[in-house]
Amino acid sequence: MIDPFSLRIGHGFDVHAFEPGDHLWIGGCRIPFERGFRAHSDGDVLLHAICDALLGGAGLGDIGRHFPDTDPTWSGADSRDLLRRVVVLLEQGGWRLVNVDATVIAQAPKLAPWITPMRESIAAAGGWSTEQVNVKATTSEKLGFTGRGEGIAAEAVAMLARTPRAD
Numbered sequence: 001m002i003d004p005f006s007l008r009i010g011h012g013f014d015v016h017a018f019e020p021g022d023h024l025w026i027g028g029c030r031i032p033f034e035r036g037f038r039a040h041s042d043g044d045v046l047l048h049a050i051c052d053a054l055l056g057g058a059g060l061g062d063i064g065r066h067f068p069d070t071d072p073t074w075s076g077a078d079s080r081d082l083l084r085r086v087v088v089l090l091e092q093g094g095w096r097l098v099n100v101d102a103t104v105i106a107q108a109p110k111l112a113p114w115i116t117p118m119r120e121s122i123a124a125a126g127g128w129s130t131e132q133v134n135v136k137a138t139t140s141e142k143l144g145f146t147g148r149g150e151g152i153a154a155e156a157v158a159m160l161a162r163t164p165r166a167d
């Protein structure tokens with residue numbers, strides 16, 4: 001029987017606007033593109049949504065609380081490193097990932113060729129198997145800020161499990 005107190009879900013959402021540049025970091029992959037992300041870190045919108053889903057599930061707040069965008073430590077940060085740090089926080093609370101499912105909302109670039117590399121990169125950074133990580137992409141049918149090509153959004157949900165304490 002599933003103990004409801006040993007399972008939690010978390011949700012994450014993030015947006016980054018474009019600025020001049022020649023690549024995007026999404027899901028731990030460097031994707032050549034005609035724009036870059038405006039951000040304090042590398043702007044990896046998908047990893048940020050996943051970090052927030054993990055932190056949310058564990059009741060640990062959000063990414064900005066742990067890695068403030070006012071702190072120069074995180075300037076240009078590799079978001080795979082932020083994810084590793086989030087996983088350590090989860091482990092300290094006894095939480096481990098069951099699975100994460102995420103959606104990137106982008107009119108462009110075409111992300112289908114990057115889905116498998118993103119799953120592999122996210123899984124490697126989190127210390128998970130690729131099967132625990134699902135990534136999807138959708139356009140917003142040219143509607144809204146993503147549809148106008150002003151930026152990219154990502155959403156993620158994560159399920160966490162806590163092993164019962166021995167004592």
Ligand SMILES: Nc1ccn([C@@H]2O[C@H](COP(=O)(O)O)[C@@H](O)[C@H]2O)c(=O)n1
Nearest residue numbers: 106107108109110111112137138139140
């Ligand atoms: N940036 C994107 C957006 C979508 N895809 C793939 O295209 C499929 C259809 O997208 P719709 O927005 O028309 O539903 C979607 O299911 C993705 O497989 C993509 O590769 N990159």
Ligand SMILES: C[C@@]1(CO)OP(=O)(O)OP(=O)(O)OC[C@H]1O
Nearest residue numbers: 039040041063064067068069074
């Ligand atoms: C990742 C952090 C790191 O300072 O900054 P940004 O790259 O600006 O990303 P955002 O999702 O806007 O805020 C979260 C911050 O923790």
